[in-house]
Amino acid sequence: MSALLSVELAYWQSTPIRLIFALVAVLLPAGGAVYLYLFKMMSFMQSRLGPMEAGPYGSMQLLAEVGKWMQKEDIFPRKADKIVFALAPYVVLLSTFLLVLVVPFGPDAYFVDLDVGVFFALAVSSVSVIGILMAGWASANKYSLLGGLRAAGQLIAYELPMVLAVVGVVIQAGTLSMQGIVRAQAEGEIFGFGGLGNPYIITQFVGFAIFMIAVQAELSMTPFDMPIAESELVTGYLTEYSGMRFLLFFIGEFATANIFAFFASVLFLGGWTVPPFITDIFGIEYDDAIFNVLGPIVMLTKMLLVTFLVYWARFSYPRFREDQLQRFAWKILIPISLVNIFVTGVLKVVF
Amino acid sequence: MTAISDRRQMAYIANQAADARVNLELEAEGMTLNIGPQHPATHGTLRIVVRLDGEQVIEADPVMGYMHRGYEKLAEVRTYPQVTTLVNRIDWLGSFANEVPFILACERLMEVEAPPRAQWIRTIFHELGRIANVTLFLGDLGVQLGAITPVFLAFRDREYILNQIEAATGGRFHPNFDRIGGLKDDLPAGWIAETKVALDKIREFCNTLEDLLMGNEIFQSRTRGVGVIPADVGLAYGLTGANIRASGVDWDLRRDNPVGLPYDQVDWKVWTHPDGDSFARCWLRMQEVRESCNIVEQLLDTIPGGPIMAKVPRVIKVPEGEAYVATENPLGMMSYYVVSQGGLEPFRVKIRSASFSNMSIAPWLLKGVYMPDVITILASLYFILGDIDR
Numbered sequence: 001m002s003a004l005l006s007v008e009l010a011y012w013q014s015t016p017i018r019l020i021f022a023l024v025a026v027l028l029p030a031g032g033a034v035y036l037y038l039f040k041m042m043s044f045m046q047s048r049l050g051p052m053e054a055g056p057y058g059s060m061q062l063l064a065e066v067g068k069w070m071q072k073e074d075i076f077p078r079k080a081d082k083i084v085f086a087l088a089p090y091v092v093l094l095s096t097f098l099l100v101l102v103v104p105f106g107p108d109a110y111f112v113d114l115d116v117g118v119f120f121a122l123a124v125s126s127v128s129v130i131g132i133l134m135a136g137w138a139s140a141n142k143y144s145l146l147g148g149l150r151a152a153g154q155l156i157a158y159e160l161p162m163v164l165a166v167v168g169v170v171i172q173a174g175t176l177s178m179q180g181i182v183r184a185q186a187e188g189e190i191f192g193f194g195g196l197g198n199p200y201i202i203t204q205f206v207g208f209a210i211f212m213i214a215v216q217a218e219l220s221m222t223p224f225d226m227p228i229a230e231s232e233l234v235t236g237y238l239t240e241y242s243g244m245r246f247l248l249f250f251i252g253e254f255a256t257a258n259i260f261a262f263f264a265s266v267l268f269l270g271g272w273t274v275p276p277f278i279t280d281i282f283g284i285e286y287d288d289a290i291f292n293v294l295g296p297i298v299m300l301t302k303m304l305l306v307t308f309l310v311y312w313a314r315f316s317y318p319r320f321r322e323d324q325l326q327r328f329a330w331k332i333l334i335p336i337s338l339v340n341i342f343v344t345g346v347l348k349v350v351f
Numbered sequence: 352m353t354a355i356s357d358r359r360q361m362a363y364i365a366n367q368a369a370d371a372r373v374n375l376e377l378e379a380e381g382m383t384l385n386i387g388p389q390h391p392a393t394h395g396t397l398r399i400v401v402r403l404d405g406e407q408v409i410e411a412d413p414v415m416g417y418m419h420r421g422y423e424k425l426a427e428v429r430t431y432p433q434v435t436t437l438v439n440r441i442d443w444l445g446s447f448a449n450e451v452p453f454i455l456a457c458e459r460l461m462e463v464e465a466p467p468r469a470q471w472i473r474t475i476f477h478e479l480g481r482i483a484n485v486t487l488f489l490g491d492l493g494v495q496l497g498a499i500t501p502v503f504l505a506f507r508d509r510e511y512i513l514n515q516i517e518a519a520t521g522g523r524f525h526p527n528f529d530r531i532g533g534l535k536d537d538l539p540a541g542w543i544a545e546t547k548v549a550l551d552k553i554r555e556f557c558n559t560l561e562d563l564l565m566g567n568e569i570f571q572s573r574t575r576g577v578g579v580i581p582a583d584v585g586l587a588y589g590l591t592g593a594n595i596r597a598s599g600v601d602w603d604l605r606r607d608n609p610v611g612l613p614y615d616q617v618d619w620k621v622w623t624h625p626d627g628d629s630f631a632r633c634w635l636r637m638q639e640v641r642e643s644c645n646i647v648e649q650l651l652d653t654i655p656g657g658p659i660m661a662k663v664p665r666v667i668k669v670p671e672g673e674a675y676v677a678t679e680n681p682l683g684m685m686s687y688y689v690v691s692q693g694g695l696e697p698f699r700v701k702i703r704s705a706s707f708s709n710m711s712i713a714p715w716l717l718k719g720v721y722m723p724d725v726i727t728i729l730a731s732l733y734f735i736l737g738d739i740d741r
Binding site: 047223323 | 724
């Protein structure tokens with residue numbers, strides 16, 4: 001971050017700047033994706049227009065909704081465990097903000113470049129389970145409890161295929177650092193042809209598919225939305241939440257969707273880089289300062305492409321049953337990802 | 352002073368009692384879950400008390416009557432033409448179909464017969480009601496299983512049918528169009544051609560939904576083999592309509608009991624399915640929508656001319672006697688048992704609505720299934736609250 005601003009900053013100076021950037025990196029894409037996909041794409045798929053009144057083409061609708069939620073009464077159920085109930089949305093949001101820290105947006109535009117970035121990301125993504133369990137238990141509502149338990153079971157089951165799918169990428173890149181993986185893709189070549197680099201979506205396509213399925217489940221979006229299954233459990237662990245706390249859960253859900261999409265683009269689509277043949281045309285290097293501006297735009301584009309897949313599935317599929325979902329994770333996804341790791345390892349040694 | 356502390360004391364005792372109840376519940380086998388009266392899946396005010404062991408249902412007990420409106424009793428203080436307004440509200444999605452058996456029973460008592468044109472139009476609206484009703488079922492099924500898109504398509508395409516009903520009768524939902532001895536009005540000009548266009552839209556909708564929902568593997572894995580009703584059990588519980596036909600019983604009152612409706616003039620087919628599971632019920636309803644489109648199209652082509660009203664007195668007095676008429680309505684068999692003592696008002700009207708009997712199999716069917724399947728089974732049984740509680 002200090003390299004990005006090309007001045008030396010003290011810790012207390014750089015921290016607020018980082019905070020502001022983190023807020024922007026979480027909230028801006030979340031708002032954009034909610035408007036583009038949840039409001040507009042969903043409406044067009046369902047032969048309606050969606051919000052049209054607030055701002056041009058309803059683009060200010062989200063602000064209006066946020067205003068509405070902030071005005072609402074903050075209701076605590078009488079039997080609720082008040083402290084846990086109040087804290088739960090913040091725990092979910094915490095995992096979102098921790099996740100965004102390791103995403104690189106450019107050669108210098110990153111919050112931290114951990115050597116174990118991938119490992120860190122996979123670890124903190126599980127923190128949200130605690131928040132959801134807290135919400136489910138503290139609401140003192142049977143639907144919430146069922147939803148919370150379902151969420152816990154589901155998130156634990158799908159954590160594993162996600163980790164195993166990423167392992168293939170890590171083997172191929174030879175590093176756990178996010179920047180390292182981005183560089184490895186940009187500088188890689190497929191059978192001596194380096195014009196496209198080596199985006200791992202080509203060589204690790206199985207891993208990408210498994211990763212996206214696991215992301216869908218981690219986000220509990222249809223077809224994996226049993227925790228909030230509105231026709232069975234009203235809205236699961238969200239049932240008793242209203243006003244600001246519901247808004248926090250909402251932000252957590254959609255911001256996490258975007259950040260997982262950032263991860264998918266870092267791990268499989270080459271991150272903030274563009275294919276080398278384009279840089280060759282314009283005669284720029286990946287280390288040039290211009291990529292600190294281009295990088296975030298490229299990342300946003302790739303993120304929107306990946307989230308499109310997520311929401312497309314969300315609006316078209318019915319949901320699984322709990323046991324079918326577990327069977328799918330343990331009997332299909334995990335064996336395939338293990339085979340994927342094995343094959344990747346063998347090929348890595350051979351080539 | 353004492354009053355406040357008394358109230359506090361009582362609140363404390365009530366709290367303790369509630370805690371004790373919760374503890375008792377946790378210690379006892381299973382957890383009692385009230386699905387409804389206000390729940391997204393009951394689309395109305397049905398309440399099902401479910402005892403759960405984990406997510407498995409130990410026993411389920413539907414509690415009906417939250418929407419009881421007393422139509423049987425109200426009918427006794429209405430004149431005969433006024434009763435149709437009431438019975439319109441029983442199955443509110445296929446309203447016209449509710450009027451038909453009552454009017455037929457009255458006509459039988461009065462020994463009048465509607466002219467052929469009226470019979471034809473009656474049958475057309477009976478089938479249009481079925482299409483409007485079941486189209487919405489097909490979309491709603493998606494919502495119950497978590498797919499949100501089909502229901503919007505269903506609402507969109509049902510509108511074409513409702514527009515046609517409105518164009519002819521003036522009422523989108525509650526036509527109140529049937530009269531003893533005929534109909535209120537003739538069809539407006541150009542209606543037949545427009546209806547054919549609307550039928551094409553519905554056929555297109557069926558094809559879309561077959562691709563979007565029925566062919567989906569998740570949908571199939573959620574519905575196939577879930578909530579299997581064997582034919583004998585279904586018959587014993589008095590299941591009718593598509594629910595029993597999905598269990599392989601070839602029984603359709605439109606064909607087997609034509610009571611003044613010209614179904615025998617039309618070339619059509621009664622669909623059955625051998626499986627009896629939720630998928631069979633959904634599939635069967637979809638085929639019936641397509642079949643209804645065929646029936647309506649043929650009736651539109653062969654509609655005879657002539658008057659739409661038989662000669663009936665201005666003030667309708669039904670002679671003494673009793674009549675029972677059953678027809679095949681969108682939800683199953685609907686029948687009216689009308690007893691007259693020769694006055695302006697019926698002495699007694701017994702209404703047999705299909706959903707009430709269809710719902711009665713729920714405790715048997717829900718035993719031992721998982722919580723998500725409860726919703727699938729309830730959705731595939733297809734009840735309408737007004738039809739359960741009358």
